[in-house]
Amino acid sequence: TVEIHHDKHHAKYVANTNSIVEGMYLEKADLVTIIRTAKYANNVGLFNNAAQVWNHSFYWECMKPGGGGEPTGAISDLINTSFGSYAAFREKFEAAANSAFGSGWTWVVLTPKGLIIQNTEGAYTPVAEEGIATLLTLDVWEHAYYLDYQNVRATYVTAFLDHLVNWDFVNSQIPK
Amino acid sequence: MKVASRQMSTTKFTLPDLKYDYAELEPFISAEIMQIHHSKHHQTYVTNLNTLNEQLGEALHKNDVSKIITLQQGIKFNGGGHLNHSIFFNNLAPAKKGGGEIEDGDLLNMIKAQYGSLDSMQTTLAASTVAVQGSGWGWLGYDKASKSLRITTTANQDPLEATTGLVPLLGIDVWEHAYYLQYKNVRPDYLKSIWKIINWKDVAERLAIAKK
Numbered sequence: 325t326v327e328i329h330h331d332k333h334h335a336k337y338v339a340n341t342n343s344i345v346e347g348m349y350l351e352k353a354d355l356v357t358i359i360r361t362a363k364y365a366n367n368v369g370l371f372n373n374a375a376q377v378w379n380h381s382f383y384w385e386c387m388k389p390g391g392g393g394e395p396t397g398a399i400s401d402l403i404n405t406s407f408g409s410y411a412a413f414r415e416k417f418e419a420a421a422n423s424a425f426g427s428g429w430t431w432v433v434l435t436p437k438g439l440i441i442q443n444t445e446g447a448y449t450p451v452a453e454e455g456i457a458t459l460l461t462l463d464v465w466e467h468a469y470y471l472d473y474q475n476v477r478a479t480y481v482t483a484f485l486d487h488l489v490n491w492d493f494v495n496s497q498i499p500k
Numbered sequence: 501m502k503v504a505s506r507q508m509s510t511t512k513f514t515l516p517d518l519k520y521d522y523a524e525l526e527p528f529i530s531a532e533i534m535q536i537h538h539s540k541h542h543q544t545y546v547t548n549l550n551t552l553n554e555q556l557g558e559a560l561h562k563n564d565v566s567k568i569i570t571l572q573q574g575i576k577f578n579g580g581g582h583l584n585h586s587i588f589f590n591n592l593a594p595a596k597k598g599g600g601e602i603e604d605g606d607l608l609n610m611i612k613a614q615y616g617s618l619d620s621m622q623t624t625l626a627a628s629t630v631a632v633q634g635s636g637w638g639w640l641g642y643d644k645a646s647k648s649l650r651i652t653t654t655a656n657q658d659p660l661e662a663t664t665g666l667v668p669l670l671g672i673d674v675w676e677h678a679y680y681l682q683y684k685n686v687r688p689d690y691l692k693s694i695w696k697i698i699n700w701k702d703v704a705e706r707l708a709i710a711k712k
Contacts, residue, residue, distance in 0.1 A: 336685070446634040466635070466675065467680060471680065474540070475536060475540040475544070
């Protein structure tokens with residue numbers, strides 16, 4: 325899964341984005357600028373590809389071998405403040421990831437209102453908006469889990485939480 | 501009120517059987533995909549639809565408008581999933597049961613008149629369908645108002661007729677679960693292979709019904 329996901333899907337988004345911005349004034353811009361500009365300009369093709377580049381890069385960083393389990397550090401405090409406990413957070417995260425219709429992503433973001441779990445559809449991403457800090461994401465497009473889990477998304481979500489989440493990376497994303 | 505509560509008993513939807521075995525669409529769609537697609541994905545839409553339908557019945561009975569509204573999204577998704585897959589699995593047939601062969605008749609005439617040739621229509625439909633972002637469907641539909649064929653796409657499990665008014669003739673599922681185990685990310689290859697197993701007889705029958 326990871327090989328195809330990275331070398332085919334993610335690579336395609338990168339190639340498409342490069343090809344679209346070639347010759348444009350955005351050619352040298354950073355990725356987040358491209359994403360936000362594409363959103364405001366309603367350039368759907370550019371937005372979908374650029375956002376998916378960002379989303380996948382972020383997703384890879386959110387995971388590590390031997391990861392998962394309960395977090396420590398600042399994220400743990402935030403989770404307890406916003407959800408009461410890791411168990412409560414986990415329940416909400418699983419519910420969100422399992423209830424997403426169609427292709428999308430499940431996010432943990434930090435907003436002025438605190439830690440929030442939210443789903444986005446397709447390529448949409450919280451990084452397209454200002455004032456939101458993205459902390460964690462899980463890809464729930466079928467290509468992210470189908471070869472390993474087929475239709476049983478719930479097992480993929482559990483595996484992610486139990487064995488893969490890179491809480492060090494999550495902590496590093498919390499704004500100082 | 502007793503009469504009303506008797507009328508509240510809801511229909512139980514069931515998973516329609518396929519008209520062919522899981523392996524019969526090979527090598528164009530693998531047996532593994534067909535088995536999971538039919539007995540897991542489609543079954544889940546049916547099961548969920550039944551649950552939601554029951555909840556809808558209760559909400560209607562209680563005149564709970566808020567609950568009625570809350571249920572709509574799930575009904576659209578699961579009901580759409582049930583409708584779409586029921587059409588799709590009948591739109592397919594193994595070669596020995598007519599898959600890939602189109603007969604002369606009204607459907608072929610309309611296709612030629614509007615698109616020049618069957619090939620040209622397939623190319624256009626394939627291109628639109630491949631381009632679907634994320635999960636969705638490609639459709640050849642019939643527009644009753646203009647009495648013509650239409651190529652279009654829908655997102656997620658949005659059912660064609662309920663959301664656009666077009667009568668579905670042929671649907672092509674491009675949710676990744678429809679092809680991933682066999683074709684991986686190469687959706688265009690799936691869209692090339694599928695023409696070999698299109699049950700044009702079924703498509704033509706749908707057109708005939710739509711025109712009545």
